[in-house]
Amino acid sequence: MSLIGNILWVLLGGFIPAIMWFIVGILWSITILGIPVGIQCFKMAKLQLFPFGKEISYDSMGAGSLLINILWLIFGGIELAAANVIAGIVLCMTIIGIPFGLQSFKMAKLSLMPFGSRVVTSSRRRL
Numbered sequence: 001m002s003l004i005g006n007i008l009w010v011l012l013g014g015f016i017p018a019i020m021w022f023i024v025g026i027l028w029s030i031t032i033l034g035i036p037v038g039i040q041c042f043k044m045a046k047l048q049l050f051p052f053g054k055e056i057s058y059d060s061m062g063a064g065s066l067l068i069n070i071l072w073l074i075f076g077g078i079e080l081a082a083a084n085v086i087a088g089i090v091l092c093m094t095i096i097g098i099p100f101g102l103q104s105f106k107m108a109k110l111s112l113m114p115f116g117s118r119v120v121t122s123s124r125r126r127l
Contacts, residue, residue, distance in 0.1 A: 002053030002122070009100060010049060017083060017107065021045035024076045037068065040114055047110075047119055051103040056110050057120045065116035077111055084108035 025041030028034035047054060069077075088104030091097035110117060 005052035005099065006050045009051060009103065012100065013087075014049060014051070014100075017080070017087065017104075018045045018048040020080060020083060021048050024080065027076070037072065037115075043119075044110065044114055048107055051107060052099075053122050055120050055122050056106060056117050058113070058117045062116070068115045069113050072114060073112065077114070081108045081111035084111055 021041050022045045025038040025045060027038075028041055029038030084104045084107045088101040088108060091101035091104060
């Protein structure tokens, strides 16, 4: 079921937020200090392309993750989260779009705090 959801997601516009993540990743990777943040953005772009069958696990954040998340909010996180929230609201206006809207809301939360989180395959998390 997640394969069908991922295919429909990409065909119906899921590639647009992935491109946004990719562009932000390129911008962060311009500086040497921003490369780790850029790599995380590229991972999130991949997740944005194929969100079905994946869950986000928020582990306890250390001081480093908290600092990077604060910088992230200032330099790109709020814009990506807002785009995902708007897409989620629009998608949830129809019954068919509700699963896609929920994925957008999941990505919006991740857009605010991507550091200190990890992506887990849904079947592995439930074991």
